[in-house]
Amino acid sequence: MMRHINIEQFSNGELTQQINREMEAVARNIADPNTEAKTSRKITVTITLKPNEQRDFITTSITTKSTLAPTLGAVTALGIRKDLKSGDIEVGEIGNQIPGQMSMDDVQASSPESGGTVEVDGKTVDAETGEIKSDKVVDLRKKA
Numbered sequence: 001m002m003r004h005i006n007i008e009q010f011s012n013g014e015l016t017q018q019i020n021r022e023m024e025a026v027a028r029n030i031a032d033p034n035t036e037a038k039t040s041r042k043i044t045v046t047i048t049l050k051p052n053e054q055r056d057f058i059t060t061s062i063t064t065k066s067t068l069a070p071t072l073g074a075v076t077a078l079g080i081r082k083d084l085k086s087g088d089i090e091v092g093e094i095g096n097q098i099p100g101q102m103s104m105d106d107v108q109a110s111s112p113e114s115g116g117t118v119e120v121d122g123k124t125v126d127a128e129t130g131e132i133k134s135d136k137v138v139d140l141r142k143k144a
Contacts (some may be wrong), residue, residue, distance in 0.1 A: 011062055018064040019045065029068040039069035 008016055026041045048061040077094040117124050117133060124133040 004023070015045070018062060019043065019058050022064045022066040025066050026068065033092065034071045035069040036072065041069060042067040
């Protein structure tokens with residue numbers, strides 16, 4: 001009858017340490033929101049036993065390997081256009097903005113000496129409110 005081996009103490013505890021290390025990797029992978037939640041993870045333990053010629057001595061090797069869920073892919077949209085003046089092709093990430101649409105980031109911050117205004121498409125614009133500045137004041141109270 002064969003004497004049982006205490007797995008906790010096998011190889012001076014190396015088997016248990018390797019399994020615990022792989023369990024940590026699996027737990028981190030499961031907790032990672034960038035992986036698919038329902039994908040199965042796996043830990044494989046390989047114990048290789050190699051006897052000598054006389055069969056009275058066995059060399060053992062222990063390896064553990066975890067199979068984790070891959071990270072989720074990222075999806076984006078690219079816009080492509082040709083600069084009609086230079087002929088250059090331009091590619092850029094679209095994001096939340098419609099191609100060709102101006103965003104607030106396109107308006108450069110105003111400098112103190114400009115009185116809080118910037119030049120946009122040939123018009124003076126209040127940088128804080130986006131209001132187009134004009135010397136013409138329309139009195140809406142006057143009857144035509």
